[in-house]
Amino acid sequence: IRVVAEDPAGNTAESPRLLVTIDTSTFIDNPAMVAGSDNGIFSNDSITSQTRPTFSISGEMNQSVQIFIDGVLVDTITVTDRNQVYRPESPLGDGSHSIYYVITDKAGNTATSKTLNFTIDTFNTTPVAIDSIGGQTLAEMTGSDGKIYITDTTRNLLFSGSAEPNSKIEIIINGLNVGEVWVNEKGHWQMPVNPLYFTEGQLDITVKSTDRAGNVNQEKYSIWVDTHIQVFTSEIDDNKSSSKTDWWSNSSTITMRGMGEIGATVSLIVAGVTLATAVVAANGQWELSTDQLPEGKYDITLSIEDNAGNRKEEVHEIFIDRTPPNAPVVTYSDIVNDLIIMQGTAEAKSQLIITDSNGNTYTLTVPDNGKWSMAIPYPSEGKFTITSVDAIGNRSDDVSLDIMKEVPVISLSPDSDSGTVGDNITRDKQPTFIIGNLESDVVVVQVDINGTVYNAEKNADGVWFFTPGTPLADGSYTISVIASDAAGNQKNSLPITVTIDSTLTVPEIALAAGEDNGVSDSDNVTNHTQPKFTLQHIDADVTGVTVNVTHNGVTDTYQATQGADGWTFTPPAAWNDGTYTLSVTVVDRAGNSQQSASLAVTVDSTVTVTADSQHDDASDDATATAVTPPESETVNAE
Structure with missing residues (x-):
């Protein structure tokens, strides 16, 4: 605005200009939480976990703005930027809050923004829990070993639990997010999970709760999926049956063993009564024993229950027979070619075991009529032990048989x-x-x-x-x-x-009649060079008669001969003149020996003539040799 003056003369004058502004209004935009501060699940819900969130301020430039939080003026600033923001100087507490702006321009115009309600939420401490899976509480799903087991994966499993109201629940299985659900206002949630996620074995499950402010709370679970008994075998010690499913035993204490899941419990059940239990060891093996099984044939049940509660049963027919058969009846009928023919009776279809004193064993199966027989080589002592063993292994009392075959x-x-x-x-x-x-x-x-x-x-x-x-x-x-x-x-x-026969007559030897032919017939002088001798007193049982002849220190032995006229001896060759000493030795069949007294005999078969010498050329003596006198004559040489 300016003023112009004009006088009558027409002169004018102008005043300085005066700038006058007409301002009847101002403006301020409504506050909003900027993206970085609205950090919850949603970016436009004004819920944050920040205690000093940042808000946008947009209004008339260079004007003064009052900031009211929760109705209280907390700050005054000047708008200097179209993208100006505000952040409280002091942290705000958790809970609901409000913020609004009042702008006053230089003309005194004022404007008030709308109130922005926002929430500060810095924690999520409500416990996150799984209360049940598939309608079973976790307590009901807890096995005997304290682990939580899922035993049925044939359908979707509904997980139910609790967490902070209105938070978002995520279920993560072995690192894989399998689903999300919102917690209701009462803090409860439910979510079905596809059974394909439940593989046999251990599962690491995390239940994660994220509230709208972005605060996270979670709980981790180890849950085992075990839907069936994976291994279960059974057998009986020393089963006498040829069938693996039918068990025969004669033991007073029955021992059963097999393989199973580690930690599972195996039970022996008879007529609904559990007689024995065993826990599968760390090596997967189990063993149980009982002495309560009565004799007879009946069914028994072996049941295995693992820690997850899965069960499996095996039914076996068992035959208990502890009664030994009667001792066999044994006789023998003959011994032929060193074979003893043995026979008798025993329990039909039992096995007969025959052990001899040499340690040899022979077996046979007794026929249905109970009668048996067997030919067995005869042992050195003739001793046998015979035992009957029934089909289940019961042994009868031993029967001993002692026979003597050898004739001394x-x-x-x-x-x-x-x-x-x-x-x-x-x-x-x-x-x-x-x-x-x-x-x-x-x-x-x-x-x-x-x-x-x-x-x-x-x-x-x-x-x-x-x-x-x-x-x-x-x-x-x-x-x-x-x-x-x-x-x-x-x-x-x-x-x-x-x-x-300890006696033998002493023999005698003498010249035979006519052999002692010298001057005397008893002087044992003969001129026979092969004189005959008679041997007297020779017993009839002699087996040897010998004549010993000693001449000139040399002894020769000759066999005597026995003829019709008795025992005699004649030298086999002519003897020279001289003295011979003879004796006879007899030996009988008992070995007795006797020798006769010695007999000295002189053989003189020459005549010696002595005469005076009549001629000078004659020797002093003359000798006639080999002069044999005639029978019964005596010739004298003169």
Whole structure:
């Protein structure tokens, strides 16, 4: 505005200009929480976890703005920027708040923004929990080992739980987000989860609660999915049945074992009563024993229940038989070619076990009629143990059979058989007898001599022998032996005849008649160069007659001969003149020997003539040689 003055003369004058502003209004935009501060689930809900959130301010430039929080003037600023913001100087507490602006321009115009209600929420402390899965509480899902188990994955599983009201729930399984749901105003939530997420084994499940301010609270769970018994095997110790499913036993304590899930409980159930339990060990093996199973055939149940509550059962037919069969009846009928024919009766279809004293074992299955027979090689001692074993393994009492097959043999000891070995003729009046062909279990051996019985002995080498304690008189004896074993079996030997002959007549030797032909017929001088001798007093049982002839220090032995005229000896060659000493030796079949007295015989087959010498060329003596006188004549040489 300016003023112009004009006088009458027409002169004008102008005043300085005056700037006058007409301002009748002002403006201020409504406050809004900027994007960085509206940090909750939603970016436009004015809910934040920041205690000093930032708000936008937009109004008439260069004008003064009053800021009211919760109705209280907290600050005054000047608008200097179209994108100006405001952040409280002091933190705001959790809860609901409001903010508005009042702008006053220089003309005194004022304007008030709308009130912005906002929420400060800096924590989410309401516990996050799963209350149930699939309609079962976690307590109901907790196994015997304290773990939480899901045992049914055939349908969607509804997870239910609690958390901060109006927060968002996320379920994360093994790192995979499987779904989201809002918590209602009462703090409850439910969400179905597809069963495809539930694989067998351990699951790491996180339930995450995020409130609208973005505060997070979560709870982690380890849950195991175990929908079935993965392994369960069973067997009985020493099953006597050929079937793996049918069990036979004769034990007083029955032991069962097998494989199963670690930590699972195996129960033995009979007629609805649990008799024994076992827990599967860390190596997957289980074992249980019971002594409460009665005799008979019936069904038993083996049940396994794992920690998750899964169950599986096996039913077995069991046959308990602890009653042994009756002892077999055993006889024997004959021994043929070292085979004993054994027979008898025993429990039908049982196994007959025959063990001999050599340790050999023979078996047979008893026929349905219970009668049996078997040919078995005869052992060294003739002992047998026979046992019946039924199909389930019960053993009868042992039956012992002790037989003696071998017939003893008695013979003269070679040292006592003084004559021809084997002829049982001896000069030994206390001969030793050897008893052989005895079975090794013989304990008593007796020798019968003409009806008188004596006990034999056994030497350190195990050989039985007998030597009479007193000398036997000469003569023949019938001798046999009786062998007895510990079982009372006896065998008699065949008798032998033994002759005791301890005497022999002393023989004599003499020139035969007509051989002693010198001057005297008793001077044992003969001119025969092969004289004949007669041997007298020769017993009939002699087996050897020899003549010993000694001449000039040399002794020769000749066999005498026996003819119709008795025993004689004639030198096999002519003897030279001289003296010969003869004796005869006789030996009988018992080995007795006698020698005659010596006989000195002179052979003189030449004549010596002595005469005076009549001629100078003649020798002093003359000798006639080989002059044989005529029979019955005497010739004198002169």
